Structures are given as C-alpha cells and as structure tokens.
Amino acid sequence: MSADPEETTSTPRWAYAAAIAVVVLAVVFIVMHLAGEGAVGH
Amino acid sequence: MTPRLQRRVFLVLVLLTLGLAAFFGAIVAQPGLIGGAASDPSGGHIGEHFRDPEHRVHDLGFGLLIGTTVIGALAQVRAPAINVAGQLMAATPILALMLAALVTDRRVLSIPWVAIGAPTLVATLLHPDLFRSVGATRPSRRMIALVAIAAVPLLAFAAGNIALQRSGSSHHADLGHYGYMAALDLTVIGVGLVSSLRLAGWRLTRLVTGSLAALFGIVSLVFPDVEGSLGTAWALAAIAWGAGFVTVAEIVGREDAARSS
Numbered sequence: 657m658s659a660d661p662e663e664t665t666s667t668p669r670w671a672y673a674a675a676i677a678v679v680v681l682a683v684v685f686i687v688m689h690l691a692g693e694g695a696v697g698h
Numbered sequence: 699m700t701p702r703l704q705r706r707v708f709l710v711l712v713l714l715t716l717g718l719a720a721f722f723g724a725i726v727a728q729p730g731l732i733g734g735a736a737s738d739p740s741g742g743h744i745g746e747h748f749r750d751p752e753h754r755v756h757d758l759g760f761g762l763l764i765g766t767t768v769i770g771a772l773a774q775v776r777a778p779a780i781n782v783a784g785q786l787m788a789a790t791p792i793l794a795l796m797l798a799a800l801v802t803d804r805r806v807l808s809i810p811w812v813a814i815g816a817p818t819l820v821a822t823l824l825h826p827d828l829f830r831s832v833g834a835t836r837p838s839r840r841m842i843a844l845v846a847i848a849a850v851p852l853l854a855f856a857a858g859n860i861a862l863q864r865s866g867s868s869h870h871a872d873l874g875h876y877g878y879m880a881a882l883d884l885t886v887i888g889v890g891l892v893s894s895l896r897l898a899g900w901r902l903t904r905l906v907t908g909s910l911a912a913l914f915g916i917v918s919l920v921f922p923d924v925e926g927s928l929g930t931a932w933a934l935a936a937i938a939w940g941a942g943f944v945t946v947a948e949i950v951g952r953e954d955a956a957r958s959s
Contacts (some may be wrong), residue, residue, distance in 0.1 A: 664756070665701050666830040671823040672699075684814035689809055 711821035755926030781899035806877030845890035904947035912940030
C-alpha cells in the first residue's frame with residue numbers, strides 16, 4: 657500500500673541530517689566567538 | 699516528520715531568520731543599544747557601519763547580501779509553495795559567504811551572517827516543496843548565457859577580493875570585508891543561476907538578480923574612490939547587465955505565459 661502524500665514529506669533523510677549539522681556548527685561557532693575564540697574583526 | 703509539522707517548523711525558521719535580521723539591523727542603526735549593554739556607549743566597531751566613508755561600499759555590499767536573504771525569506775511567509783526559487787535565493791548569499799570564508803580565513807566569519815545564515819540554510823533544507831520541485835526545473839538557455847557572460851568579470855573580481863583577503867593585513871581584511879565582496883560577486887552569479895532554473899516564484903529572483911547587479915553598479919558610481927568600488931566602466935556594465943537580465947527574463951516569462959494560456 658503506497659503512503660498517503662498528505663502524510664509523507666518529500667524531504668530526504670540526508671536533508672534532516674544536514675540541517676542538524678548546520679545548527680550544531682552555528683552554535684559551536686557562536687559559543688566560541690562569544691568566548692573570545694572566534695573571528696578577529698567582528 | 700509529517701508535512702504539517704514540517705510546514706510549521708519551516709515557518710518558525712523563516713520568522714527566526716527575519717527576526718535576527720531585524721535585530722542586527724536595529725543594532726547597526728542604534729549601536730549604542732548593544733554598546734550600552736557592553737559598557738561601551740559608542741558601540742565600538744559596530745558604530746562604524748554605514749558611518750565610516752572608508753567602508754561604505756563594503757557595508758552596502760554586505761547589506762545587499764543580507765537583503766537578498768531577507769527578501770527570499772519574506773516571500774516564504776506568504777506562500778512557500780509558490781516561492782521555492784525565493785528560498786534558494788535566500789540561501790545563496792549564505793553559501794557564498796561560507797565559500798568565501800573557506801577559501802580565505804576566519805576573519806570573514808561574523809556572528810550576524812552566521813546567526814541569520816543558520817536558520818536560512820535549515821529552512822532551505824526543510825522547505826516543504828523544495829525537493830518536490832527539483833524535477834520541475836526548466837533551465838532557460840538565454841538566461842544561463844547571460845549569467846555566463848557576467849560570470850567572467852565577476853569571478854575575476856571575486857578572485858581579486860579573495861587574494862586581498864588572504865594576503866591582506868589592512869583594516870578591511872581584518873574585518874573580513876574582501877571576503878564579503880567576493881561573496882557578493884558569487885551571489886550575483888548564484889542568484890542568476892537560481893533564476894535561470896525557472897522554479898516556482900522565479901519572477902522575484904530574476905528581479906533581485908538584475909537589481910543586485912544594478913545596485914552594485916550604482917553604489918560603485920556614487921562612491922567611485924572608495925575601496926570595493928567596481929570603477930566607472932564596470933559599474934556602468936553592471937547596471938546595463940542588470941537591466942538586460944531583467945528584460946530577457948521578462949521576455950522568457952511572457953513566452954512561458956503565452957505558451958500556457
């Protein structure tokens with residue numbers, strides 16, 4: 657039986673994994689920056 | 699994740715993007731707000747943005763980058779399904795900034811674009827209609843040809859800015875400004891290519907592509923002697939290309955409409 661299109665999303669699993677990776681990297685950068693380990697200028 | 703939940707998460711991410719853009723915009727407009735909180739009423743370096751003539755072209759260039767992301771995000775608030783191209787457009791400056799940071803140095807990384815960029819990229823990956831639309835791309839050869847023509851000088855400018863950022867020890871390089879300008883060059887190419895795919899909502903992206911090039915040209919004409927200016931000849935070429943791109947894209951769009959009616 658095929659899945660109801662209203663109950664499934666077209667987003668592949670790798671996209672969710674990439675989204676989580678983006679969030680983790682951004683949080684690490686911002687924390688490092690605020691701790692004085694980040695960008696020099698801004 | 700169910701489609702309904704995904705749409706809600708997507709909307710929250712878009713609103714977060716817009717909220718952060720407004721927050722950083724307010725800080726630039728009123729640097730004393732954050733400066734006061736940080737015991738520096740002047741706002742430090744933030745107070746130089748759009749006020750120090752030396753950085754005017756770079757500041758406006760950065761504004762064009764974030765402005766492109768904001769316009770793409772705003773389009774999602776109304777109707778994501780008919781603005782798939784707008785979401786790709788929103789992600790393009792962030793990807794260009796990431797690329798610029800990767801090939802240069804960490805001075806290009808800064809909290810404003812990373813903070814705005816993260817929800818933008820996540821929203822793009824979770825766009826409710828993006829992956830369904832991938833098969834519906836209809837690349838326009840004429841538009842791709844125009845982007846290819848512009849890509850030659852833009853890539854040369856980007857290479858020059860990357861070299862300045864990598865080797866530079868100037869104030870501009872310390873602030874990552876050459877990296878931002880390289881990202882702007884790449885963004886014009888990227889948004890032009892996104893437009894050329896003619897995904898849902900490509901009318902907005904073609905207008906932004908032409909406007910980006912034209913505004914970069916106008917800024918260069920208004921501040922010809924400021925670091926980052928394209929110079930008079932290339933500024934005029936950028937304005938002409940922007941007008942030409944919008945015109946050709948409009949013709950392609952009308953042909954589309956005539957064919958489907």
